[in-house]
Amino acid sequence: MLGRGIIRGLIETGRNFCGSYHDKERLTTVQYPEEKLAPQENARTIPFLVYDGNDPVAGLRCTACTICEQECPPQCISIVKDTVKKPDYLGKMQLHPKVFDIDITVCMSCGICAEVCPFDSIKMDQVFELAQGKRSMILHKNNLAKSNTYFGEIHPTEAAAVNEARAEEVRKAEAKKAAQAAPVSA
Amino acid sequence: MIATPEIQTARTRGIANHELLEVSMGPHHPSTHGVFRMNVLLDGEVIVKLTPVFGYLHRNHEKIAEKNSYLSAIPYTDRLDYICSMTNNWAYVLSVEKLAGIAVPERAEYIRVITAELTRLFNHACLAGFLLQDMGALGTPLMYAFREREKILDLFESLTGSRMMCNYLRFGGCRCDLPDGWLKQAAGVLAAFSPFLDQFEALLDENEILHARSEGVGVLPRELAINAGVTGPGLRASGVNYDVRKVDHYGIYDRFPFRVPLGEHGDVLDRYMVRILEMRESIKILDQALREIAPGPIIDPKAKLRNLRPKAGEAYGRIEGPKGELGFYLISDGGPTPYRFRVRPPSLINLTVLEDMCIGHSISDVVIILGSVDIVLGEVDR
Amino acid sequence: MLSLEQISTRICAAIAGARIETVPNASPSAQASLLIDNEHAREIAAFLRDDRELQFDYASNVTGVDWPEKTVKVKTKTKKVIDGVEKEVEELVEQKTPAFLEAVYHLYSMVRGGGPLILRLRTGNRTDHAVLPSLTPVWRSCEFQEREIYDLFGVTFEGHPDLRRILMWDGFEDHPMRKDYQPVAEEETKP
Numbered sequence: 001m002l003g004r005g006i007i008r009g010l011i012e013t014g015r016n017f018c019g020s021y022h023d024k025e026r027l028t029t030v031q032y033p034e035e036k037l038a039p040q041e042n043a044r045t046i047p048f049l050v051y052d053g054n055d056p057v058a059g060l061r062c063t064a065c066t067i068c069e070q071e072c073p074p075q076c077i078s079i080v081k082d083t084v085k086k087p088d089y090l091g092k093m094q095l096h097p098k099v100f101d102i103d104i105t106v107c108m109s110c111g112i113c114a115e116v117c118p119f120d121s122i123k124m125d126q127v128f129e130l131a132q133g134k135r136s137m138i139l140h141k142n143n144l145a146k147s148n149t150y151f152g153e154i155h156p157t158e159a160a161a162v163n164e165a166r167a168e169e170v171r172k173a174e175a176k177k178a179a180q181a182a183p184v185s186a
Numbered sequence: 187m188i189a190t191p192e193i194q195t196a197r198t199r200g201i202a203n204h205e206l207l208e209v210s211m212g213p214h215h216p217s218t219h220g221v222f223r224m225n226v227l228l229d230g231e232v233i234v235k236l237t238p239v240f241g242y243l244h245r246n247h248e249k250i251a252e253k254n255s256y257l258s259a260i261p262y263t264d265r266l267d268y269i270c271s272m273t274n275n276w277a278y279v280l281s282v283e284k285l286a287g288i289a290v291p292e293r294a295e296y297i298r299v300i301t302a303e304l305t306r307l308f309n310h311a312c313l314a315g316f317l318l319q320d321m322g323a324l325g326t327p328l329m330y331a332f333r334e335r336e337k338i339l340d341l342f343e344s345l346t347g348s349r350m351m352c353n354y355l356r357f358g359g360c361r362c363d364l365p366d367g368w369l370k371q372a373a374g375v376l377a378a379f380s381p382f383l384d385q386f387e388a389l390l391d392e393n394e395i396l397h398a399r400s401e402g403v404g405v406l407p408r409e410l411a412i413n414a415g416v417t418g419p420g421l422r423a424s425g426v427n428y429d430v431r432k433v434d435h436y437g438i439y440d441r442f443p444f445r446v447p448l449g450e451h452g453d454v455l456d457r458y459m460v461r462i463l464e465m466r467e468s469i470k471i472l473d474q475a476l477r478e479i480a481p482g483p484i485i486d487p488k489a490k491l492r493n494l495r496p497k498a499g500e501a502y503g504r505i506e507g508p509k510g511e512l513g514f515y516l517i518s519d520g521g522p523t524p525y526r527f528r529v530r531p532p533s534l535i536n537l538t539v540l541e542d543m544c545i546g547h548s549i550s551d552v553v554i555i556l557g558s559v560d561i562v563l564g565e566v567d568r
Numbered sequence: 569m570l571s572l573e574q575i576s577t578r579i580c581a582a583i584a585g586a587r588i589e590t591v592p593n594a595s596p597s598a599q600a601s602l603l604i605d606n607e608h609a610r611e612i613a614a615f616l617r618d619d620r621e622l623q624f625d626y627a628s629n630v631t632g633v634d635w636p637e638k639t640v641k642v643k644t645k646t647k648k649v650i651d652g653v654e655k656e657v658e659e660l661v662e663q664k665t666p667a668f669l670e671a672v673y674h675l676y677s678m679v680r681g682g683g684p685l686i687l688r689l690r691t692g693n694r695t696d697h698a699v700l701p702s703l704t705p706v707w708r709s710c711e712f713q714e715r716e717i718y719d720l721f722g723v724t725f726e727g728h729p730d731l732r733r734i735l736m737w738d739g740f741e742d743h744p745m746r747k748d749y750q751p752v753a754e755e756e757t758k759p
Contacts, residue, residue: 002394003394004392005390005391005392005393005394005396006393006394006395008388008389008392009388009389009390009393012385012388012389013326013389016330028333028336040340040343040344041344041365042343042344042345042346042347042365043343043347043348044347044348067492071255071257071258071492072258073254073258073259073261073262108261108351109348109351110260110261110351110353111347111348111353112257112258112261112353115361115491116491116492124347157365240734240735241733241734241735241736241737244735244736246744246745248745249744249745249749284595284596284597285595285596285597286595286596287595287596287597410708412625412626412678413625413626413707413708413709414708414709414711415626415627415628415707415708415709415710416709417628426678428678433681496595497594497595497596498594498595499593499594499595499596499597500593500595500597500599501595501597501599502597502599502629502674502684502686503597504628511628513628513629513674515629515631515672515674517633518595526631526633528629528631530628530629530674534712534713535709535712535713537712538708538709538711538712539708567735
């Protein structure tokens, strides 16, 4: 019969159309911005700097080693080292950045900076509602620094692993210090 | 098509007499799959000559890769064929592994096969949807295909952090391991894919409009396809049994018994049906891979992430991407950046015979033939 | 697939005057290539495609490579007179490597399933002798790729049916993939 294929197709479409009124499976969209889907745990958009505790200056983990600046594919990070050193979580004196700028209109969200950082100090954020009127958007150190608690909220598994590893380092350092301070038995 | 001087003079005369009309289709055109332009010379509505013009998306990816390290080139390969980022990553990583002699552990090979076949599934589903939209189906099959694609993109987001620009494979393995529950979620997505294909075929396989518009249109003869370097489903639709997965035996594809669908006539309908059948074969491969994958290391422990300096030499590595043979040719001079980084783009080479397929057909057929070639401008222009 | 030496012998036996050299490859991929001379290139290509034992019917990839002149220090033995006695001394002498542009062809056989066979064609220099014979009449897949080498490297292919720029716009004047290309600052290219 001429038109048989078309009628079969239309029956399929009709089934989907009527089904979308009562079957949740068939309705596949959400009404953004009234409803929003929560981002997945691993999602990445732009980088941010992690700081421990409450002080974004003293607790900043970054030691200005510039590995992320060298590895960044579009070269969107620029770092200027500071001459003053401050102690890190193990008590060692480390450099820290005077200027840490990321041009997020150039950033391609690849996550390589977070992957190569040896100090777990730069991680990927999940914010995406960043539209605004200027052409170039450079985020500075104070915009980029976010607390470790925030890191734990957006990436719980990864933050838990990093916290555990750092706590282990602190325990090992303290055990070494205690062994050195204890008097040698005669 | 190489025009003889007689044909060229006839065309010039036709243009002067206002019998032939030269029209530029694109680059701003909804059906050209990107910023692609075709200068067509028309006799009424019939194509007499077709010249493809591209370069509107040329970013000189090859030069950028010469400035950055080998690791930094991986996110740029995502952006070549921006729909299929996992297979682009695999082709590049395979070439570097050939160049530097890096081995890959078994779990990583299984993960590569799983992600590549998922990519092939949604690429072919997208192509089927877009081709039918070009034929006038106004979005319904496209939206059904995109529903399945969304599920696979959710899988990629939970694995790699990003839906499309995955940046996941590394030299000697993968960047991170599968999260808990990923394999179960993937099995669920796959279980829903076969009924979707059945629904898709019920929707359209007997449709009279589809057959009238695609049977006998854009025929590509077998010898021309081989000589012009056409690869992928377009080549197999012309009857040539050449699938790089079967020829090169790269990765662990030897463990998966899958068939290679071939077409008979080399027209648009054959190219469409070959892709539907390839989707069914990919589902079989995925079923087996999801069952057989075992725990283990996901990257070679001796592989260097930063500062990789392969020995001076060169290597050409290729894979069967969803669009055809995607190859990377790398020359190293012993330094931290590649000396020459060349992408062999399947979409560009498949366009060599676009004119031959379109001559004698009408403008509406040109849109369908271009849709069946399956191009992505990110790859054509790089 | 036959080995490179066997293929080389077959070509030399079939085409008189062909000059072929094997270029080794030190990397683990072990993909060595054949450097063929420009006068017999098209004959050799047609032979590779049509010969019953070889049947390389599929040209997969055509690449352009820029090799600018480089100064390298090479250890050479020279005779020098030291304290009245003639001795043989090893010295580091500066030499200039030749400058040329190269086209590399990767060939496969779809019928037999073998490959890749890699061919190299070199120009005389990078300035006025940057000409190579086009292999498009033999393999149609070289058409767009040779146009790309013309556009981005500046190699003219003789015998190409339609040699014009493919990726850069028509009025563009430089060759972007060359090693000494200086990109123009953005303000100057705005209309």
